[in-house]
Amino acid sequence: xxxxxxWFQPPVKNQLxxxxxxxxxxxxxxxxxxxxxxxxxxxxxTGRFDPSLPLAFKIGRLFGLPIETIFTDEN
Amino acid sequence: xxxxxxxxxxxxxxxxxSAGDIRRKRAYFKEFVPAMVLYSLAVGVGTxxxxxxxxxxxxxxxxxxxxxxxxxxxxxxSLKRLDEYERAxxxxxxxxxxxxxxxxxxxxxxxxxxxxxxxxxxxSWAPFISxxxxxxxxxxxxxxx
Numbered sequence: 001x002x003x004x005x006x007w008f009q010p011p012v013k014n015q016l017x018x019x020x021x022x023x024x025x026x027x028x029x030x031x032x033x034x035x036x037x038x039x040x041x042x043x044x045x046t047g048r049f050d051p052s053l054p055l056a057f058k059i060g061r062l063f064g065l066p067i068e069t070i071f072t073d074e075n
Numbered sequence: 076x077x078x079x080x081x082x083x084x085x086x087x088x089x090x091x092x093s094a095g096d097i098r099r100k101r102a103y104f105k106e107f108v109p110a111m112v113l114y115s116l117a118v119g120v121g122t123x124x125x126x127x128x129x130x131x132x133x134x135x136x137x138x139x140x141x142x143x144x145x146x147x148x149x150x151x152x153s154l155k156r157l158d159e160y161e162r163a164x165x166x167x168x169x170x171x172x173x174x175x176x177x178x179x180x181x182x183x184x185x186x187x188x189x190x191x192x193x194x195x196x197x198x199s200w201a202p203f204i205s206x207x208x209x210x211x212x213x214x215x216x217x218x219x220x
Contacts, residue, residue: 028091036160
């Protein structure tokens with residue numbers, strides 16, 4: 001409950017928190033940049049939620065990095 | 076000391092809602108609160124106004140139904156404003172509360188079949204109330220993160 005991934009799905013790790021902290025942004029500030037809620041940023045950072053492709057591209061564009069640099073598949 | 080202060084400041088900022096969160100919440104309250112005020116007024120006027128005539132019953136039904144529809148419209152508009160994570164959480168909360176309502180309805184039906192003397196009012200309202208409370212509790216729990 002409260003997680004969008006099934007128990008049998010391997011987690012997708014991301015560098016979102018490190019990238020955000022490197023810029024000195026709060027979760028709320030990043031949420032405003034991405035036009036999502038602060039809870040969504042928190043869920044992304046803690047790995048409870050894997051973003052859709054459009055949101056992943058938006059994150060990539062915002063940090064000026066390709067998606068595969070920010071998100072890494074455990075497989 | 077300065078670093079500790081900065082870290083604490085950033086932690087505090089992290090739990091603060093974003094400008095978009097505040098804007099969305101305000102928009103929801105702006106639409107939902109008038110509907111609830113209208114609903115309360117309709118119930119208040121309907122229950123205190125004179126004897127039970129057909130005209131009064133028609134007024135009571137249409138006024139409460141109109142206010143409830145306005146509230147539903149406000150809720151639908153707030154659901155449209157949700158992002159993908161919030162929408163997924165809302166769907167999860169709705170699915171779980173639907174399951175709870177079904178279990179309560181089944182329990183009441185079985186208890187009634189066993190002639191355990193469950194009143195008609197309890198039987199009618201318990202599934203709805205249990206479902207709504209579960210939904211509200213889950214929604215609050217998900218939003219606290």
